[in-house]
Amino acid sequence: MLVSNSGQTATERDNGANLTTAKLNSWQGIRDEIQRRILDRSLVPGDKLPRDEELAAEFGCARTTVQRAMRELADRGAVVRRRKGGTRVNEDPFTRASLDIPITRIEVEQAGAVYGYRLESAEKKALPKRVAEQFGLPSRPKMLNVRALHTADGTPYIFEDRWVSFDTVPEILNVKLAVESANEWLIRNKPYSRCDIGVYAVNASATEARMMRTSPDQALFVIERTTWIGEDPITSVRAVTRPGYRMISRIR
Amino acid sequence: MLVSNSGQTATERDNGANLTTAKLNSWQGIRDEIQRRILDRSLVPGDKLPRDEELAAEFGCARTTVQRAMRELADRGAVVRRRKGGTRVNEDPFTRASLDIPITRIEVEQAGAVYGYRLESAEKKALPKRVAEQFGLPSRPKMLNVRALHTADGTPYIFEDRWVSFDTVPEILNVKLAVESANEWLIRNKPYSRCDIGVYAVNASATEARMMRTSPDQALFVIERTTWIGEDPITSVRAVTRPGYRMISRIR
DNA sequence: AAGTGGTCTAGACCACTGA
DNA sequence: CAGTGGTCTAGACCACTTG
Numbered sequence: 051m052l053v054s055n056s057g058q059t060a061t062e063r064d065n066g067a068n069l070t071t072a073k074l075n076s077w078q079g080i081r082d083e084i085q086r087r088i089l090d091r092s093l094v095p096g097d098k099l100p101r102d103e104e105l106a107a108e109f110g111c112a113r114t115t116v117q118r119a120m121r122e123l124a125d126r127g128a129v130v131r132r133r134k135g136g137t138r139v140n141e142d143p144f145t146r147a148s149l150d151i152p153i154t155r156i157e158v159e160q161a162g163a164v165y166g167y168r169l170e171s172a173e174k175k176a177l178p179k180r181v182a183e184q185f186g187l188p189s190r191p192k193m194l195n196v197r198a199l200h201t202a203d204g205t206p207y208i209f210e211d212r213w214v215s216f217d218t219v220p221e222i223l224n225v226k227l228a229v230e231s232a233n234e235w236l237i238r239n240k241p242y243s244r245c246d247i248g249v250y251a252v253n254a255s256a257t258e259a260r261m262m263r264t265s266p267d268q269a270l271f272v273i274e275r276t277t278w279i280g281e282d283p284i285t286s287v288r289a290v291t292r293p294g295y296r297m298i299s300r301i302r
Numbered sequence: 303m304l305v306s307n308s309g310q311t312a313t314e315r316d317n318g319a320n321l322t323t324a325k326l327n328s329w330q331g332i333r334d335e336i337q338r339r340i341l342d343r344s345l346v347p348g349d350k351l352p353r354d355e356e357l358a359a360e361f362g363c364a365r366t367t368v369q370r371a372m373r374e375l376a377d378r379g380a381v382v383r384r385r386k387g388g389t390r391v392n393e394d395p396f397t398r399a400s401l402d403i404p405i406t407r408i409e410v411e412q413a414g415a416v417y418g419y420r421l422e423s424a425e426k427k428a429l430p431k432r433v434a435e436q437f438g439l440p441s442r443p444k445m446l447n448v449r450a451l452h453t454a455d456g457t458p459y460i461f462e463d464r465w466v467s468f469d470t471v472p473e474i475l476n477v478k479l480a481v482e483s484a485n486e487w488l489i490r491n492k493p494y495s496r497c498d499i500g501v502y503a504v505n506a507s508a509t510e511a512r513m514m515r516t517s518p519d520q521a522l523f524v525i526e527r528t529t530w531i532g533e534d535p536i537t538s539v540r541a542v543t544r545p546g547y548r549m550i551s552r553i554r
Numbered sequence: 555a556a557g558t559g560g561t562c563t564a565g566a567c568c569a570c571t572g573a
Numbered sequence: 574c575a576g577t578g579g580t581c582t583a584g585a586c587c588a589c590t591t592g
Contacts, residue, residue, distance in 0.1 A: 077561075089493045089531065101577065112563045117579075127402070133570040133578045143489055145403040145527065147499045149551075150379070152396045237395055241341045245553040247399045250546070251503030251523040269521035271503040275397065279341070294502070299401075301497040329580075353558065364582045369560075385559045385589040 075111050080119035083109075088128060088139055099129065099137040147299040151247075151273070153234050154289075158202045166201035169228045170261075174216070181213050184246070184276045185283040191215075194222055196232045199261055205292070206262045212287040219284060233287070242277035242284055249273050249297065252290070264293050271295045332361050332371035340380060340391055351381065351389040399551040403499075403525070405486050406541075410454045418453035421480045422513075426468070433465050436498070436528045437535040443467075446474055448484045451513055457544070458514045464539040471536060485539070494529035494536055501525050501549065504542070516545050523547045 073079050087093045099105070102120065106113040120137060123129045127146050131137045158165040177190040193213045200208040212232055214222045225235050252258075252272050259266040270293060276286040325331050339345045351357070354372065358365040372389060375381045379398050383389045410417040429442040445465045452460040464484055466474045477487050504510075504524050511518040522545060528538040 075562095089495060091491075095490060103577090112565095113578095114564085114580095115562060118561085120578090131578065132572085134572050134576050135570095136577065142405065142408055143493070144405065145497060145499070147401045147403065147497075149399045149401060150396045151399065153394065156394060238347065239343075241343075241395070243341060243554055245397060245399075247397070247551045247553070248548045249501060249523070249550075250548040251521040253505075253519070253521040267505070267519055267521075269503040269505040269519075271501070296500045296502040298501075299499045301499070302495055327581095355558085364584095365559095366561095366583085367581060370580085372559090383559065384591090386557050386591050387589095388558065 075109055075115075077115050077118035077122075080105070080109050080111070080116060081122050084119065084123060085128060093139050095139050095141045095143065097139045099139070101136065145301070147301060149297060149299050151275075153237055154200045154208055155231065155234060158200065158207060161202065163202035164204070166204060167231050168199045168201070170197040170199060172196045172227050177213060181286050184274070184286045185278075187283065191217070196227060198227070198231060198233075200231070207292050209258060209261045209290045210287050211290075212285060214285045215283045218279065218282040232285075236277075236285055240279065240284055242279055244278045246276045247274065254290075258290050262290065262292055268293050271297070273297075327361060327363050327367075329367050329370040329374075332357070332363070332368060333374050335361075336371065336375060337380060345391050347391050347393045347395065349391045351391070353388065397553070399553060401549060401551050403527075405489055406452045406460055407483070407486060410452065410459060413454065415454035416456070418456060419483050420451045420453070422449040422451060424448045424479050429465060433538050436526070436538045437530075439535065443469070448479060450479070450483060450485075452483070459544050461510060461513045461542045462539050463542075464537060466537045467535045470531065470534040484537075488537055492531070492536055494531055496530045498528045499526065506542075510542050514542065514544055520545050523549070525549075 074083065084093075084099070093099065100108070102113050102116045105116045105120075109116065120129065120131060124131050124137075127140055127144055129137050130140050152160075155165045155167070173195055174192050175195045176192050177185075177187070179190065181193075182188075182190045193215050196210075196212045196214060198210055198212075199206055200210070210233065214232060214236070216223055219236070219240055221239070222232065222235070225232070227235075250272055251269055254262065254264060254266055254268045254270050256266050258270065259268060262268075262270065264270075271291045273289045273291065274287070275289075277284045326335065336345075336351070345351065352360070354365050354368045357368045357372075361368065372381065372383060376383050376389075379392055379396055381389050382392050404412075407417045407419070425447055426444050427447045428444050429437075429439070431442065433445075434440075434442045445467050448462075448464045448466060450462050450464075451458055452462070462485065466484060466488070468475055471488070471492055473491070474484065474487070477484070479487075502524055503521055506514065506516060506518055506520040506522050508518050510522065511520060514520075514522065516522075523543045525541045525543065526539070527541075529536045
């Protein structure tokens with residue numbers, strides 16, 4: 051190790067290059083410094099970074115601390131790390147966005163609106179082909195089909211068409227779905243071990259247009275979620291959102 | 303510490319409760335075990351977990367190892383950790399999905415199709431109000447407006463309408479945009495420090511319908527991305543995808 | 555003021571994987 | 574098979590935040 055960090059404070063070395071960042075020598079400081087080198091193209095895609103041990107010497111810290119910083123950068127997709135291969139700046143950069151999908155009631159309330167919920171129907175039916183495919187099931191067993199409308203200040207917000215496996219979740223048959231949303235009951239009472247999510251756009255069908263009080267063919271944003279516990283299907287839901295619905299995410 | 307882990311192997315204690323998981327005593331093993339307790343409702347939302355030190359004793363490992371496991375669960379939104387307050391199972395569970403948005407060329411090629419690109423127009427114009435708002439700018443400066451079509455096997459895949467700040471990125475004026483997509487050049491050459499992402503559905507405008515070779519009013523999925531380096535705007539792009547486009551994500 | 559999580563260290567050993 | 578990242582430890586001290 052060439053440089054000791056004893057007695058060296060952040061301010062001593064902060065020459066103004068970093069405006070936002072934490073103490074140098076902290077794992078966040080190291081992460082930000084490496085990221086800065088990528089941002090200002092001191093390091094370009096494909097470049098090999100020094101070994102953790104060398105970086106530890108450079109920053110005057112333990113290798114563990116460098117590890118912590120580099121793991122974050124790897125999680126973000128900024129660098130690729132391989133044993134023996136070393137650490138390189140990612141050749142194929144991509145944008146990694148993290149989306150939090152809350153319970154609808156909470157989403158509405160956080161927007162400052164009054165949440166409402168109306169059950170449209172709940173009946174046992176054979177799974178349509180599309181949903182069976184979602185679950186990856188070869189057959190088309192009976193499940194509970196629940197249709198319900200979520201409203202914000204009285205206007206339609208999300209219309210959900212849901213299938214719940216009462217083989218996996220028999221308790222669902224005892225839930226008063228006229229009062230409590232299946233969405234909320236399931237999320238609070240039946241955590242999943244796997245979840246597939248798909249988002250896309252559709253033209254409103256006649257039914258959807260009526261439910262959402264809009265015109266047929268209106269473009270609507272759809273969120274599909276299918277969940278399992280282990281190998282067993284729990285639920286698959288197609289949530290049609292109101293016209294103009296946007297899903298947003300901010301990075302950094 | 304009551305239990306030592308020396309000489310204790312995973313198999314010794316693996317009673318079959320965990321099918322998928324790594325060695326117990328590893329941070330992943332601890333993470334999975336705690337998650338299992340949440341899944342099978344041994345722990346329910348709001349429950350307080352033992353202190354890290356106690357868990358370390360229970361699992362016969364160092365506190366650091368428990369810390370690593372718990373940090374992951376906190377990142378996933380499964381638990382909430384506060385100093386002095388301890389660790390609790392999250393009261394308001396949400397679904398956290400991670401979306402990777404690759405460079406369009408790579409997305410097309412990975413789908414096994416032939417990628418094509420055609421520049422439609424590139425001209426300096428004053429920013430429309432909508433885009434100025436995206437950037438959070440009070441004024442409406444001139445930027446480079448680039449319109450281009452990405453194709454897969456010759457059919458329209460994504461139509462992008464992009465604004466690039468040539469104040470922040472003067473080099474863009476020298477890029478041969480007829481050959482190289484602004485998308486790809488920017489991602490490879492101008493990393494950003496902040497990125498806002500929005501996804502939503504629109505009815506195709508007349509222009510969009512023509513570009514995408516579909517009918518007006520066809521529902522299309524739109525991805526909007528706006529990026530900055532520090533406080534300076536880089537680019538804002540509205541990418542209209544072909545009919546039927548889906549964005550997907552899998553959790554766990 | 556005290557309790558709990560967050561960070562850091564120095565060192566050891568392990569597990570990949572590329573030359 | 575050797576080089577590099579990944580994990581783990583035991584202990585110390587720090588930084589929040591709540592009772």
